[in-house]
Amino acid sequence: MAETAGEKKEYWRWQENCWIDESKNWxxxxxxxxxxxxxxxxSQAVIVCDGGLYGFNxxxxxxxxxDSAKNAINGVLEKSGMKxxxxxxxxxxxxxxxxVPFAHKAITEIACHARGANYMGGSQIRTILDMGGQDCKAxxxxxxxxxxxxxxxxxxxxxxxxxxxxxxxLMQIPIAELGPRSFDVDEEPPAVSSTCVVFAKSExxxxxxxxxxxxxxxxxxxxxxxxxxxxxLERIGVEKEFFITGGIAKNPGVxxxxxxxxxxxxxxxxxxxxxxxxxxxxxxxxxxxxxxGVPNKAAA
Amino acid sequence: MIANYGYKDGSGEYYISIDxxxxxxxxxxxxCLGACPKGMxxxxxxxxxxxxxxxxxxxxxxxxxxxxxxxxxxxxxTLPCVSACTPGAIKHSW
Numbered sequence: 032m033a034e035t036a037g038e039k040k041e042y043w044r045w046q047e048n049c050w051i052d053e054s055k056n057w058x059x060x061x062x063x064x065x066x067x068x069x070x071x072x073x074s075q076a077v078i079v080c081d082g083g084l085y086g087f088n089x090x091x092x093x094x095x096x097x098d099s100a101k102n103a104i105n106g107v108l109e110k111s112g113m114k115x116x117x118x119x120x121x122x123x124x125x126x127x128x129x130x131v132p133f134a135h136k137a138i139t140e141i142a143c144h145a146r147g148a149n150y151m152g153g154s155q156i157r158t159i160l161d162m163g164g165q166d167c168k169a170x171x172x173x174x175x176x177x178x179x180x181x182x183x184x185x186x187x188x189x190x191x192x193x194x195x196x197x198x199x200x201l202m203q204i205p206i207a208e209l210g211p212r213s214f215d216v217d218e219e220p221p222a223v224s225s226t227c228v229v230f231a232k233s234e235x236x237x238x239x240x241x242x243x244x245x246x247x248x249x250x251x252x253x254x255x256x257x258x259x260x261x262x263x264l265e266r267i268g269v270e271k272e273f274f275i276t277g278g279i280a281k282n283p284g285v286x287x288x289x290x291x292x293x294x295x296x297x298x299x300x301x302x303x304x305x306x307x308x309x310x311x312x313x314x315x316x317x318x319x320x321x322x323x324g325v326p327n328k329a330a331a
Numbered sequence: 332m333i334a335n336y337g338y339k340d341g342s343g344e345y346y347i348s349i350d351x352x353x354x355x356x357x358x359x360x361x362x363c364l365g366a367c368p369k370g371m372x373x374x375x376x377x378x379x380x381x382x383x384x385x386x387x388x389x390x391x392x393x394x395x396x397x398x399x400x401x402x403x404x405x406x407x408x409t410l411p412c413v414s415a416c417t418p419g420a421i422k423h424s425w
Contacts, residue, residue, distance in 0.1 A: 138378050139378055141378070142378035142379070171333075177332075177379065178332050178378070179332055179333065180332065180333040180335075181332070181333070181334060181335060182335040182346065183335070184338050184339055185338075185392075186338035186340060186392045187338065187339070187340055227341065262339070263339070266335070266339075266344070266346070267333075267335070315378075
């Protein structure tokens with residue numbers, strides 16, 4: 032896939048996604064809540080009707096958190112024919128949670144991912160690994176999805192989605208192909224630097240020059256990412272059942288290597304792993320409306 | 332809930348762990364707030380609406396440097412925050 036002058040292919044660009052459950056009619060719902068997760072790389076809006084997932088929109092975060100939140104919710108509103116006023120309660124979460132102009136409340140993404148994973152993976156989920164755009168979090172929760180222990184690393188981008196985007200661009204391979212291609216190697220290479228994206232990038236270039244195939248470099252990077260996040264998980268301890276949220280959960284090259292290192296299989300889900308935070312936020316909103324009733328007026 | 336504030340980087344792991352269940356009814360009268368010479372602790376309302384101690388956001392990525400003066404090299408034999416928290420909610424990883 033050669034690039035021509037003036038054309039820059041965005042290998043890092045992942046698939047944006049908007050979905051609604053056509054089998055449900057939101058007009059029948061008594062309580063409609065929304066969760067908006069404005070992350071550092073992606074933003075999601077999830078709509079929950081009477082405690083069940085109704086629809087979501089997942090897109091790239093722009094340079095303005097309020098606009099990203101509006102764009103995310105507008106996508107799913109347009110698809111469903113709903114208006115913002117039809118939503119009884121909105122909870123903001125993620126890196127830009129305090130900048131969601133129409134949110135009634137802001138809740139940290141740690142609590143929201145635990146709640147979302149509890150819904151997506153079931154009440155048996157105890158350990159959650161959220162591999163976000165620019166940070167990763169290891170979370171323990173109870174059977175209700177309440178956080179009992181958490182650890183977050185947002186100082187360093189190693190082991191995050193952004194790191195994978197950098198490698199996709201460097202290798203000039205679409206990001207969705209990185210995972211499958213990482214298994215197309217004769218033998219598993221040792222991990223590249225697991226402590227820094229910048230060093231890993233330099234190391235990847237050196238390996239290419241040394242004769243490594245692209246697939247082998249990708250495999251080495253996926254292994255480094257896996258080792259990085261497993262060390263985080265080991266710090267809080269891993270309890271069964273184990274669940275992965277965030278965009279990297281869609282990369283089998285990293286997920287399989289994490290499973291291999293832990294000796295555990297991650298719980299599979301039919302839902303999009305990237306919406307866990309926004310889903311958890313919407314479920315928090317649902318619980319709040321059940322407890323406190325519908326607020327008098329939308330927040331904005 | 333055990334809240335771990337801090338980070339891991341190329342030089343090591345630097346986490347302050349706070350057992351927030353012990354903060355809800357604090358038997359030490361929120362002594363951590365005054366014990367830290369840098370004023371790194373604050374009381375926040377967490378996601379479950381409990382009033383608990385937390386490390387302030389601006390210190391969470393620089394603990395290795397901010398806590399250095401309270402470590403043995405700074406002349407301390409015990410950490411002021413850990414000593415002040417008599418329920419034993421605060422721990423350092425390094």
